[in-house]
Amino acid sequence: MTNPRELLARLNPTTIRYDVGRGGVGALSNQDIAAALAFVPAGLGREVLEACWWPDGAARRSHKLRDAVYMHVQPEIARQAKELSEARIHRGMLHACAGWANNPGAGLLRELAAAEAKVEAIKARCWPVSAFEMLPAMSKAVIDELAHPNQCPDCKGRGQLRAGELVVTCPTCGGRGTLAISDRKRAAAIGRDKATYRVVWRPMYEWMIREFGDAEQEAARHLSAALRDAA
Ligand SMILES: [Zn+2]
Incomplete structure (x- = not known):
């Protein structure tokens, strides 16, 4: 099977045509290739596939790529915010516990240090606000x-x-x-x-x-x- 990306690239007017007249996939017309795209489920993958290999087509629908990217990224940003917020709450609770007792004890202090380290580690993994x-x-x-x-x-x-x-x-x-x-x-x-x-x-x-x-x-x-x- 010819790489589907190469077939897709054939739709760019600037691409040199090849594979013509060999039968099989080589005999597919540009219309066949464009029609096959309709069977690719809508979403990030299809938009990226087109942007990579059929940039002439993708340029006409760049808003679709934009929407797919935002849809895909949003849950990840929400997940990161939740993870960081939960780690901060846990650290805050331990701080409060340590302040409650006159002598918090080595176990609690160790837990607090681990909670601090966890917040810092998550912060380093999180994407910036921008x-x-x-x-x-x-x-x-x-x-x-x-x-x-x-x-x-x-x-x-x-x-x-x-x-x-x-x-x-x-x-x-x-x-x-x-x-x-x-x-x-x-x-x-x-x-x-x-x-x-x-x-x-x-x-x-x-x-x-x-x-x-x-x-x-x-x-x-x-x-x-x-x-x-x-x-
Ligand atoms: Zn290698």
Whole structure:
């Protein structure tokens, strides 16, 4: 099966056409490909899939991508706020307990220290309050990265290597075929310096690239199935 992403890319007028006249999926017309897209469930995955591989089409419906991103991100921001608030309440309760007794005891003080550490750890994981403002730049950077992955130089993106008679998982990329892009490049892509990126934006970027990537893969599977039916 031809990669459904390559078929989708054929819809861009700037793309050179290929695969014509070989039968099977190669015989699919652009209308067939566009029609198959209708079978991909609406949502983040479909919007990211289009933004990555059919940017000409996606540009006409960028508000749909925006809505899908906000819908996807909102529960995560709410989850983080809840987690942090609960940890702070727990810490506050322990503070109050410690203040209640004249001698709080080693056990309670240990619990209090652990609660303090937990609040700090959650704060470090949480996205900054300006996360919503960063969403457009962050979404664009993540989509660019998904559309232009950093191909593993050792296996050339195949994820596997030949070792004599055996085919083994590529140790450099762990079988993914791609390598993570450096913090420096990700920072530049969202217009921040590397130090700020690492402290403030990295958890959000890494969450988004994981979520967008998974959603895109799922959508590509749906498109692939629809194209198989159409061929
Ligand atoms: Zn590799």
